[in-house]
Amino acid sequence: MTASHYRPRKGLGHWGQVLGTHAALLIYTAFALFPVLLVVLNSFKSRRAIFRSPYALPNRETWDLIGYQKVLDGANFGLYFRNSLIVTVGALLIILLVSSMASHALAAYNFRGNTLMGLYLAIGIMIPIRLGTVSILRLTVALNLVDTLWALILVYVAQGIPLAVFILTQFMRQVPGDLKDAARIDGASEYRIYTLVLPLVRPALGTVAVFNMIPIWNDLWFPLVLASSEKSKTVILGAQVFLGQYVNDWNAVLASLTLAMIPIIALYIIFSRQLIRGLTSGAVK
Amino acid sequence: MNSKRRKPFPIHIVVFLAPAVLIYTLFMIYPLIDSLRLGLYQAGEGGTEVFAGFTNYRTLLTSNIWAPTLWNAVKNNFIFFAVHMLVQNPIGLFLAALLSSRVVRGTAVYRTLIFTPTVLSVVLIGFIWRLILSPLWGISKDFLSFFGLGQFNQPWLGLESSALIVLSFISVWQYVGIPMLLFLAALIGIPDELIEAARVDGATGWNVFWRIKFPLILPTVGIVAVLTFVGNFNAFDLIYTTQGALAGPNFSTDIMGTFFFRTFFGFQLQPGNPIMGATIAGVMFLIILTGVLLYLFGWQRRLQRLEF
Numbered sequence: 270m271t272a273s274h275y276r277p278r279k280g281l282g283h284w285g286q287v288l289g290t291h292a293a294l295l296i297y298t299a300f301a302l303f304p305v306l307l308v309v310l311n312s313f314k315s316r317r318a319i320f321r322s323p324y325a326l327p328n329r330e331t332w333d334l335i336g337y338q339k340v341l342d343g344a345n346f347g348l349y350f351r352n353s354l355i356v357t358v359g360a361l362l363i364i365l366l367v368s369s370m371a372s373h374a375l376a377a378y379n380f381r382g383n384t385l386m387g388l389y390l391a392i393g394i395m396i397p398i399r400l401g402t403v404s405i406l407r408l409t410v411a412l413n414l415v416d417t418l419w420a421l422i423l424v425y426v427a428q429g430i431p432l433a434v435f436i437l438t439q440f441m442r443q444v445p446g447d448l449k450d451a452a453r454i455d456g457a458s459e460y461r462i463y464t465l466v467l468p469l470v471r472p473a474l475g476t477v478a479v480f481n482m483i484p485i486w487n488d489l490w491f492p493l494v495l496a497s498s499e500k501s502k503t504v505i506l507g508a509q510v511f512l513g514q515y516v517n518d519w520n521a522v523l524a525s526l527t528l529a530m531i532p533i534i535a536l537y538i539i540f541s542r543q544l545i546r547g548l549t550s551g552a553v554k
Numbered sequence: 555m556n557s558k559r560r561k562p563f564p565i566h567i568v569v570f571l572a573p574a575v576l577i578y579t580l581f582m583i584y585p586l587i588d589s590l591r592l593g594l595y596q597a598g599e600g601g602t603e604v605f606a607g608f609t610n611y612r613t614l615l616t617s618n619i620w621a622p623t624l625w626n627a628v629k630n631n632f633i634f635f636a637v638h639m640l641v642q643n644p645i646g647l648f649l650a651a652l653l654s655s656r657v658v659r660g661t662a663v664y665r666t667l668i669f670t671p672t673v674l675s676v677v678l679i680g681f682i683w684r685l686i687l688s689p690l691w692g693i694s695k696d697f698l699s700f701f702g703l704g705q706f707n708q709p710w711l712g713l714e715s716s717a718l719i720v721l722s723f724i725s726v727w728q729y730v731g732i733p734m735l736l737f738l739a740a741l742i743g744i745p746d747e748l749i750e751a752a753r754v755d756g757a758t759g760w761n762v763f764w765r766i767k768f769p770l771i772l773p774t775v776g777i778v779a780v781l782t783f784v785g786n787f788n789a790f791d792l793i794y795t796t797q798g799a800l801a802g803p804n805f806s807t808d809i810m811g812t813f814f815f816r817t818f819f820g821f822q823l824q825p826g827n828p829i830m831g832a833t834i835a836g837v838m839f840l841i842i843l844t845g846v847l848l849y850l851f852g853w854q855r856r857l858q859r860l861e862f
Binding site: 283286287290291293294295297298300301302304305307308319320323363366367368370371373374375378380381386389390392393395396397398399400401402403404405406407408423424426427428430431434458459460463483486487489490494505508509512519522523526529530533534536537541544545548549 | 563564566567569570571573574575577578580581582583584585586588589592649652653655657658661664665666667668669670671673674675676677678681682683685686690691692693696727732735736738739742759780784788790791794795811814815818819828831832835838839842843846
């Protein structure tokens, strides 16, 4: 008898298992989402309704946007949002460009010191860049980059390179060598070959981008240390400062939390497939 | 073209490697090494720095001013880590086991929703939970009353005895998605034939999981453990957001990250001390390095020997 003959019978036990699994997953999902939903829900209510009936949906009586009004008056979230966007997109583009170039060198050429260079670039996968913060701060002072978005971009690029190179090198090794040789025979330069390889590893580039996007957008540490002036604040640092100041104004706190969550939830909705596929495809093994 | 003579190092390889290597070296490797170096120096006259050997480390580990704070932060950090290992990773494994079971449909939806808190900023998560646990709002009281436990409600984040544990649980709640996905990937990767063969032999679901699936995903268990370790000993945002730089009440939630930040950056009227900050970073580096090496040489080597 082969294994394929085996079919679980759909008896009472089977349906019990189905029901039990759904129940457990549903309860956990509710537990994971409840705090977030509660905040979003109450951000649209009047102060009284927030405390009187926290679990009710806002209705015509309790509907109140005073919190959002205060956030828009009290903090420069438009500017913070722009800063976060510049830092995240800028860092991502540079990470993708320089890491793919380095990975191409590691994957396509058998030069002396190849393995050593790969190991050197991999050190940063496990050692957190935060441990070098004291010297990074001094370096940004020396380079005149304090309170600029460039300081953040360069640090995030350095932080992103190790894992990006590791993942991209693995993918680029799978590009057949014949392809490159054919291009060489046609007279393509080594730089031209890089541009031919790049589109072939597009899924890996997507994985790298999604992996880096969320930690960069969400970071508090480096904005706090390197770029805390009003003009260079990111959304997360801006929200942190605003929340600290308005801590007793529940409408403002709930509204600012909701506003700060919107961009990342929007990104997550768009990219969740890539993110989860990246994490589950074994790219980080 | 394939002459045996040594060719000059090809220039295009240098061009490809240079940008990444330069940025990475300047903003990551150099600062790490320079920080470690700085921990071995002391401020001399006129803003110079003089080599002092392990004086700073000795001060940090033994003096009356530094040592109690350091050991408190180390202890708290190990508690923080222990809660993640004992609660986050088993729950992650449990959820992954449920999600990988073939009996239910729609697991992709659950997976995506459960992962949502993980993508949100720790700052927002910290504030959300501060509100939920606030006695003023009373959500946690309602929740406990629902289970008939209303009288046990406390302002947990304000109590020395409970603040650290509650913060650890908040962090677990947020990050459980990561072990869940890593375990899920490993479980999905197990060949069906193995499972079916065991089922045919009459093994129960419980036995299949612990006797067949779990041993096969041991490499992932190691990866999850080391990622948790590095992440926990590098944590900062949650404590800073909910409890402030002083990690109150009375330093009961102080971990290495907040201790490091307070020391090098300064707080309130206390000016920052880069040298002692670098020394604390040195201690953190040694702790993290020990964890990573234990994983690489203890866990991975053992597994490889088991496999062959």
